[in-house]
Amino acid sequence: MHRFANPSRFVRLSRLFEPWLAGLTVTLLGAGLYLGLFASPPDYQQGESVRIMYVHVPAAWMALFCYTSMAIAAAVGLIWKHPLADLGAKATAPIGACFTFLALLTGSLWGKPMWGTWWVWDARLTSMLVLFFLYLGYMALHNAFDDPARGVRASSILALVGVVNVPIIKFSVDWWYTLHQPASIVRMDGPSIHSSMLWPLGLMMAGFTTYYLWVMLLRIRGEIVANKIRVLRLRQVHG
């Protein structure tokens, strides 16, 4: 693991991966959007607005995925003092917050024609909102200290505390009777949606994942460069 803690090796590797991830993201999202928006059939009940799902479900999935990765990275950073894990957690937070916001926004847009309301206070929606605030709190705590190392450690602990919310979001549709439909893809008896809709959904999910990996590598590299600039500036000042 500490093999990759060397920043210059990491920068070299991420330079190698980034164009591939970028290309993969564009291809997957392009194919997913085409299939989802044009080639897939409208739903027999929801009509054309079912197409919002192709953005909503992957975004919600990524919101959870990003939080889990952020918490794992935070734990690795706390336990092994791995510098790149700290940077990874920091880089993941804004991306995850954006995915959470996207999921809430698309859900709200879908809810208006389907449920007749922009927002209901049911368990799934509320726990996603809490997730959004956890991301915001993480980012605020990260920047709240004059000593950056304190911010890293404090926000890592917060990220780990927030993990309790992840299973609550996942199982909120099973534990409580809610408006939000229960899981329809990852089920014991196989997915309950037709393959013509499953394909674009899967492509969008894969595309969102590669997008996350791409942007995360880019952000970590940016952080490393920013640190270098800071050190150089300090050296200039101190002569």
Place this chain on the structure above:
Amino acid sequence: MLKSAFVLIQRDLRLALRHGMDSLMAVVFFVLAVVLFPFGVGPEPDMLTRIAPGVIWVAALLASMLALERLFQTDYEDGSLELLSLAPVPMEAVVLAKVIAHWLTTGLPLIAAAPLLAIFLNMEERGFLALIGALALGTPLLSLIGAVGAALILGSRRGGVLLSLLVLPLFIPVLIFGVAAVDAAAFGFAVRPHLLMLGGLLLGALVLTPWAAAAALRQAVE
């Protein structure tokens, strides 16, 4: 260890007593915040009866959050937290002792003031006992969850606002089950499941939050 924790509780209580009004400010805020509502939504008794449990709970939540900022702050500033971290007591025990003292000085007065506010808001009489029971289970839970936030913000800029951003989202489950218990009692449904849920949350928090708060304190005094 038990004895040291007991001494610590005694010290905190004595400090709170010597400061006099300081710890009562949370209760004053609690009362004032609730009293604002009849002016805000209008004084119709039916309306007040309907919203009373929610208003009392939200005000209690905000009041206990106001008091949280001082939980570790003074000890952090005058250096006693560093001495406590060197003492042969686990930091988790220190956290628990501080939380107990904090609850005795702010949570308990809130519970005492709640029935009065329930009368102000014309709450159903059937809900009184449930309100006190739910607050008795809920306010220690708020103190425990809040201790994590209070430990995390030590030494930061803009501590108070940050604390509310960290802690309020985590308070939501307490609010949900607390209000559900009182509503159920006021409208003649079973209270037990909601109180059991609150009790379960309290037990879970009792085990998990001292860990997180102690970790946060350790990195703050490092």
